[in-house]
Structure formats: C-alpha cells, structure tokens
Amino acid sequence: MTVDEELSRALAELSGTLTPQPDPYGRARARYRRSRQRRLGGLALALVVSVGGAAFAIADPGRTTQPPPADSTESSAPVVAWSDKLLQSPPRGVVGQDSGYVRQLSELLLAAQRRGDIPRMDVPVTAVKVLFVDDVGGQRIALAAFVRDQPDPATGWPSTAMWLSADEGASAEELVSTNAVRGVSDGLEPYESLALGDPSGPGKVIHVAIAPAGCVFLSSPLPNGTAFQWTPEPTGSYLIRTPKTQRPEWWRVDCGAVTRKMIPGPGSLLPDSITDAQLATAMSRVRGSVPEQRARLMVSEYAKSRGYQLAALPSVVWGGHATGLPARSTGGSPAADASLESGEATILAAPAAGGGWIGQVTIDLDRPRLNGVIGTGASFVVTADPTDPAGVLAVSIDSDNIGDEGERTLLVVTPAAATRVRVAQDGREVATAAVSGAGAVVPVPHSMTGLVVEALDASGRTLASGQVAGDGAASTLETDTWNQD
Template identity: 70%
Template sequence: MRVDEELGRALAELSSTLTPQPDPYGRVRARYRRMRQRRLGGLALALVVSVGGTAFAIAGPARTTQPPPANSNESIAPVLAWADKLLQSPPRGAVARDTGYVRQLSDILLDAQRRGDFPNLTVPVNAVKVLFIEDVNDQRIALAAFVRDQPDPVTGWPSAAVWLVAEKGASAEKLASTGSVRGTSDALEPYESLAVDDPSGPGRAIHVAIAPAGCVFLTSPVLNGHAFKWASELTGSYLIRTPQTQRPEWWRVNCAEVTRKITPGPGSLAAKPITDAQLATAMSRVRGDVKAQRARELVYQSAQSAGYRLTALPSVVWGGHVAGVPTGGSPSVADGQVTVLAAPAVDGTWVGEVTIEPDQPRSDSVVGTGTSFTVTTDPTDPASVLAVPIDGDAVGSGDQQFLLVVTPAAATTVRVLRDGQEVARAPASGSGAALTVPRPTAGLVVKALDASGRTLASAQVSDEGARGTPETDAWNQE
C-alpha cells in the first residue's frame, strides 16, 4: 500500500480516538493493550505525523501501552476469549489445505523464534499455530500465532501474531524467513488484518482480514447516505481484497448472528492529486479566504484520513486569519490561518475538520494542528451558521471555551445565547468571527446578525469529534 494511503488510514484511526464509542473495547485495545507494530512502510507514526511535508497534529488523547486502571469497567476477558477462538480455529485459505505444509511452516517458525530470529518476539513460546495461508495474486500471505509460555505479565495477552509475505508458491523455509515478516504484534486479537503492496503497480495493495471460525464477513457498498445493503462473502470467516476487487465499501463481521465488528473498507474517495474539477467543486461554496493549493492539500488529506466514512469529497467551508486561536502546544494561543472543511458521512451527518496553521511554528516544530466536529445540517450552505469549539480539552481549566463561527457574508455581529439569554457577542467580518463563550457549549445557540440587527441564520454549537459513524468493535461483549 502507498505510504500516503496507509498514513490516511492511520490518521483515521488516530482521529477516531476523539470519539467516545458506545462500545469501549476499541479504547481498551488502542490505549491499554500493546504497541502494535503493523507494517507502515518504515513510517514513524505518533500523534504528530508528517503530511505533505507539513507537521500536522491530530487533536486527541495520546495512546499508551499501560494497562487499564484497576477499577476499569472495560473488561478484556471477553476479548481474550474471542482471541482464543481465533487461535483454536483451523487454518483458512487455499494453501492451508496442505496439512503437511502447514505443519512444516509451524515447526520452522517455532525453531526460528527460539533461535532469536524474530527481534520483536523474544518471549518464551511453546507453540506456533498457522491461522491463514493463501496465494493472492503473485504473493503467498500467512498469519501465524505464537503462544507464549505465560501470558504477558502487563497486558494479559497469551499469544502474539506475525504476518508473513513471500512470492507465490514460496516454500515453508522461505515464508518463515525473517525477510518475509510484514507485521508483528504482541497480541493476537479476535480480528486481524494486513495491507501489503501488490507488485502489479505503484499504489496497488492487497488487504486480508480474518476472524474466528464460525464468524462470517459481510460487505456493503457505500451508498451515499442510504442504508447499507449487506451481503455475505463466499470466503466466510476471512476476507481478501486485491486491486482488482477493491471498491468503496464497508465490512462487517457477524458471529452467531451477533455483529462483532463494522469498519470501513480500505481506500478513500480521493485520487492523488485532487483534480482541478474536484478542487473547483470543493471550493464552489467557500466563504472567507483560502488559497487554492492549500485547499487542494487539505481536501486530499481529509479524504484520505476519513476513508469511506464519507460519501463525497470534503468541501472547503471557510478560511481566514484568526487572532488568539488555541494551538494545543506552546505557545498555547497564537495568531494563524484557519481553514474549515466538511463532508457528508455515511450516517447522514456532516463531519468536519478545522486546520490551524500558526504564523509562528510551535516550540515542538508542529506547524499545523486540527480538531474535528459533527453537525446534522449542511455547513457548506453559504446562508448557514457554523459554530465550532476549538481544542476544547486543551484550552485550560477555565470556564471559557474558544469558539470559531462561520457566518453568511452579510453578517456583522455574532450573538451567543443560552436559554434565550445572551452570554457572548463579537463582530463578524469576512464571513467569520472568533470569541470565547461559557462552558459547557452544549445547548448554546449562535445567531448571525446583519447591520440592521436582523437575524440571518442561527445554529447550535457543533459536537466535538467525528461522532456518529456506524463503526462497531464489540469483541468485549459476552
């Protein structure tokens, strides 16, 4: 897979940490259990990543490999039980029918691990279980689980996982070599997946995902806001997508009629580069002042990070220079260029991003930060009002919240009301305004007024984070 596409998926995963999920297992998995070492093409990825030559930080809590607090109600026991079901599953894939090959591969992998050939997997291991082997296009892809002598003392995970990739028809010795390792994790999870470059051409990738035996994969095309139309995959408990079969779609895993996972399939609506026609569409309703080249970059980055959570490419809502905007770093506030994008999501809401580029780089060399929001109505309508709280978790401990407001072009004043009483007011110009308002922002109503005092439009303050997508990770349910 291309680095930029893989980065887009990583950005999407990071930005998902902004969203309190109905099911908490995703937070357990991402923050508490282990440091995943999936293949990222040598890209070092943390909360600050390099995009198009620009250091860009996604607002949200940092990930950590520490275990959950003792009083956590986010039980990992059901997850471990499902992971064990995957471990006990028979090998899947056409090559896995060759039981002699599977046995030989398991033995070679165990011997290699005990010799210390896998530097990312050095704990004592008592067995290796091959879970998947398939020749996909010109490559042989395998997933193997390494069963520890004792569960990890910090995380409790009993097995590690290794993805292997070699040429089609590779011998067991070749597939088990260290040069074939494409991903190592210190936890075998109930759902495992891999993206690997396809040699048929640049930017082309193969995707494999697997769940416990007895579970079934279903897929649905992205249907522009309409309900999903799920159909079972012929492969049952695993799924393969090649450059020839990849499409805009969502994936679902059902186990005994219970949905355990829903996730967008790989890819995004964005081609690279964004074409002139796509840029013209994205800029067709823009308010304020946004440079075309920067808009092109942001539309691409946003589409890549969101993937098929969107049903259309993002539009540029507004741009302008804002004084005293929170930066999430040091200095904590600065003057800078702000750009707002928004796009329709698969659940019928609109999700957006606010990008802030301070005039002077922060002390940590990050020169752009961002935050996300969700609204129920189209924020690209030039006659509408959009009010977005900026970096609400990082502004400080005070009672005030920084609010960015996008207004109709004729607006000269912004009023903020709670229960009909004004709590803040600021001048508007260039279809924008910035002000501080009392916390909490839930329930605040923002009105845009023209010079005569007439209300042009009003709206409630947007929700923070990209909420509302139908993603599910329910392996922690009994």
C-alpha cells in the same frame, strides 16, 4: 490505494488512540494498541505529519504502552475470549487446508522463535498456531499466532500475531525467513488485517482480514444515501481484496446475531491527484478566503485519510485568519509561552456514508509554541449541510483539551452579510463577537450546553442560527463490539 493513502489511514487510526474513548473497552483497546507495530512500506510510525501545511507530532506508539493499573475496571475479558476463539479456529485460506504444509510452517516458526531468529519475539512461547495461508495476487500470505507462556505483563495479551508473505507458492522454509515478516503485534486481536503492496505495480495493495471461525464477513457498496446493501462474502470468516476486486465499500463482521465489526473498506473517492474540475467543485461554496494551493492539498489529504467514511468528496467551507485563540498545552492547560495565539484556519466538510456530515478544522499557527507545535485543529459532525452559504456553522476547536471549568473556543462561520455572532443559552446571551470575512472566534463557558449560535447583520436581524457541531472525526456507523459477551 497508494502507500500514501495507506499511511494516511494508519495515521488516522493512530490519532484515534490519542483521545479518551467513551467506553471501558475503547480505553483498554487503545492502551493495548499503542504497543502494536505494523510495518507499512518500510515507513516508521514515529512521524511528524503535514496536514494542510500544519505539522502535528505523533509519538511512536511502541513507547507509550503502560501496564493496566492494579485497580482498573476496564475489563478486557470478552476481547481476550474472542481472541481465543480466533486462536482456536482452523486455518483458513486454500493453502491453509493443506495440513502437512500448515504443520511444517508451525513447527519451523516455533523453532525459529526459540532460536531467537524472529525480531520482537524473544519471550517464552509454548506453541505457534497458523490461522491463515493462501496465495493472493502473486504472493503467499500467512497469519500465525504465537502463544505466550505467560500473558504479556504490559498489555495482558496471551498471544502475539505475525503476518508473513513471500512469492506465490513459497515453501514453509521461505515463509519463515526474516525477510518474509510483514507485521508483528503484541496481541492477537479478534479481528486481524493486513495491507500489503501488490507486485503488479506501484501503489497497488492487497488486503486480507480474518475473524474467528463461525463469524461471517459481509460487504456493501458505498451507500449514496443511508441504505447499505449487505452481501455475505463467499470466503465466510475471512476476506480478501486485490487491486482487481477492490471497490468503494464497507465491511461488516457478524458473529451469530451480533455485528462485531463494521468499517469502511480500504481506498478513497480520490485515488489520484485532485483535478481542476474537482477542486472547482470543492471551492464552489467557500466563504472567507482560502489560497488555491492550500485548498488543493487539504481536500486531497482529507479525502484520502477519511476514505469511504465519505460519501462524496469534501468541500472547502471556510478559510481565514483566526485571532484570539487561547494557547493550550498538550495537557489542556494554558500554554506557558502565550495567552492567546492566531493562525490561518480552514474548514472542510463532506457528506458521510449513511447520512450526516463530517469535517475538520485545521489551523496553522502564526508562531510555533515552545513545545514545537505549529498546528492545531478539531473534527466535527453535523446533520445539516455546513456548506450552505446562508447557514451558520459553529465548531468547538478545543473542547477536548480542557476540563469542565474555564472556557472553550468556538470557530463560527456565518453568511457573508453577517457582522456579529451572538451565542445564547435558553434565550439569554452568553457571548458575542464581531465577524470578519464570514468568520468569528467566540469564547464561551465550557460547562454550558444547548447553546444556540446566531449570525446577525448590521441592523441586528438574525440571518441564520444553529447549534454547536458535535465533536468527532469518524462516522457513527463504525462498530467494534468485541467487548460484549
């Protein structure tokens, strides 16, 4: 995986923290993770990202951390308990079995921290615990936890985490060097991982992941259909991947009978530039109009950012100029500078690992908003193939940005022969709009559920119908249940 791919994955994870999570642990963990800072190829996390030509601002997560409210019901106790189980685990890795080396590394790290030699480690620390040390791909990699004298007042985490690396066979003194620090976080989470550039060549990456002792890593090849084929990792409670062992796969962490973590492994179905043949396949069922260069860029970026969430390369579903879009501020209320806006829209979709489809809408606005935003979009999930030229696809492009009152906006893709879109609830028409270029923008009451969207031809005959696609960007197979006792 290239550094660009790693950055895309990192940005995808960060964007996931910008929307409310459905469960208390999700919200608490998102709040905590806003303060985490990983150094990835020397790239800062305060970025403006170009996706299909649209710029989306992502704030520095280190500046948005807020203390939990005094009356918060978002208990993080189970997560902290699992974090403590990781802290109390014996060191893993081949070098981690050398008790003398581990003891020396712990003592040197603690002394360096108390001298103020370690960046972002200036709080009182009672101990340092080395959790992993091994030589991987020509480098010596270590994970250490710094136990705070008091839990962090902003995040509540009792320990911090630090990844280090130096040349293979490096001494403890070399690992303690500031130049060896590869990542620092404000909290030691139950599952810790590192992506590190491999010295064997540009774009090569080493991956290390670790969980509490007693837990077991399993891996499965990327499923073609819905069946995973899980195999326990020989390393047990940690996992290592080098450029030679990396493959299209998913990872799982089982602790007893409970699956605590399940995610796609690193990489994507498009490790290199998209070929002309791949682009032709991606465009083979497109409706509307999408410039080739735009399609090439968007398919490539989406494939790399979503990685092995996708079971096949994405297709371009539709493209066109969308008008009548309600301008929204970041808080969800109408923007101060415009009541309606327009832009160049493109929809991509791909089959998801484990079944179903996931996709995204990207809109490059014709006119920047006063706050500088020049692009918007949405992610969606559906069960039926959205690339079918005879079908209808309806995506809510702003449902996450407004409350239960008012309207939301549907972007609807229709068969080529359609001239009108009709939206109904319980057989009663609630909205209609003209179709142009196999697409339509339809405002509907936000509070309405169970809507049926129909594409009609000039005679009023129904060509296709379907429900509004579900919101979301990630496969529902992904699991993170460290919040459970």
